[in-house]
Amino acid sequence: MTRAIWIxxxxxxxxxxxxxxxxxxxxxxxxxxxxxxxxxxxxxxFTKEEVLETVEFIQRLDKxxxxxxxxxxxxxxxxYPITYSDVNLNVMQDYKDTTGLSVGYSDHTIxxxxxxxxxxxxxxxLEVHFTDDKSREFRDHQLSITKDELxxxxxxxxxxxxxxxxxxxxxxxxxxxxxxxxxxxxACYLKIDCKKGDIISKDNxxxxxxxxxxxxxxxxxxxxxxxxxxxEAFHALSFKDIK
Numbered sequence: 490m491t492r493a494i495w496i497x498x499x500x501x502x503x504x505x506x507x508x509x510x511x512x513x514x515x516x517x518x519x520x521x522x523x524x525x526x527x528x529x530x531x532x533x534x535f536t537k538e539e540v541l542e543t544v545e546f547i548q549r550l551d552k553x554x555x556x557x558x559x560x561x562x563x564x565x566x567x568x569y570p571i572t573y574s575d576v577n578l579n580v581m582q583d584y585k586d587t588t589g590l591s592v593g594y595s596d597h598t599i600x601x602x603x604x605x606x607x608x609x610x611x612x613x614x615l616e617v618h619f620t621d622d623k624s625r626e627f628r629d630h631q632l633s634i635t636k637d638e639l640x641x642x643x644x645x646x647x648x649x650x651x652x653x654x655x656x657x658x659x660x661x662x663x664x665x666x667x668x669x670x671x672x673x674x675x676a677c678y679l680k681i682d683c684k685k686g687d688i689i690s691k692d693n694x695x696x697x698x699x700x701x702x703x704x705x706x707x708x709x710x711x712x713x714x715x716x717x718x719x720x721e722a723f724h725a726l727s728f729k730d731i732k
Contacts, residue, residue: 561614562588564607565595570632576603578610585611599632601642609649617642673698675705678723689714689731701725 562584566575581592593614594607604615620633634642663669675696683693689711696705702725703711714731 561591561593563593563595563614563616565616566597569597569628570599571597573598573603578603578607581607581610581612597632601634601638601645604642605645605649608646609653615642671699671701674700676700677703677705677708677711677726679720679726681722683716683720683722685716685719687716689716697723702727 564576564578564581564584566577568575576598578594581594584590585592591613592611593616594604594612595616596604596607597618598604601617604612604617607615617639618629618633619639620630620635623630623633623635664673675698678695678697679689679693680695681693683689687693691712694708694711696708711726711731716730717732718730720726720730
């Protein structure tokens with residue numbers, strides 16, 4: 490049994506673990522005439538050459554499809570099962586760039602690792618094979634996932650989406666507290682005991698945590714300065730201590 494699963498649906502359905510999405514029509518390229526009939530209500534035959542030109546076919550279909558936002562192109566290699574080296578998940582980005590459509594992944598690998606990676610690469614729909622018994626004879630059952638594996642896939646997708654986060658680089662609020670800044674940023678310290686009148690140089694100056702005294706970003710400006718007092722190694726420096 491095959492089911493197409495929206496990633497947002499997997500993320501949101503925390504309790505409905507046995508429910509599937511049925512409002513998806515998955516069409517192989519070899520079924521192009523049926524696909525067009527489903528989308529428009531009007532049959533139109535494509536030649537074999539057109540079907541083999543995958544991206545061109547999708548672009549043509551997109552022009553006559555009723556709802557552009559509901560059309561998605563899935564990467565799939567029709568082998569049962571397929572080895573990792575033949576999955577070629579990176580082609581999804583090419584599909585997206587070329588067609589402007591959402592992309593997804595039809596998984597024929599054993600396990601759900603590839604499906605989880607596909608989500609990290611931008612897959613909006615996963616098509617997976619589902620079974621209640623992997624020991625059945627037909628070829629699809631060995632690569633199909635069970636109920637427990639589907640639940641595990643949902644959990645991993647949630648983790649993946651959380652890890653992906655935002656495209657905007659910004660400080661994490663919990664990190665930017667004064668205590669965290671003091672603990673993790675560096676300051677300038679003398680690494681040997683020095684006397685009043687000694688000159689600060691790269692030989693006696695270092696940067697260490699925590700940020701007590703002069704910020705490590707002032708390192709270069711301290712080189713060549715004279716100490717106004719005796720200073721023990723690894724004690725906080727102050728601008729009052731130098732000239």
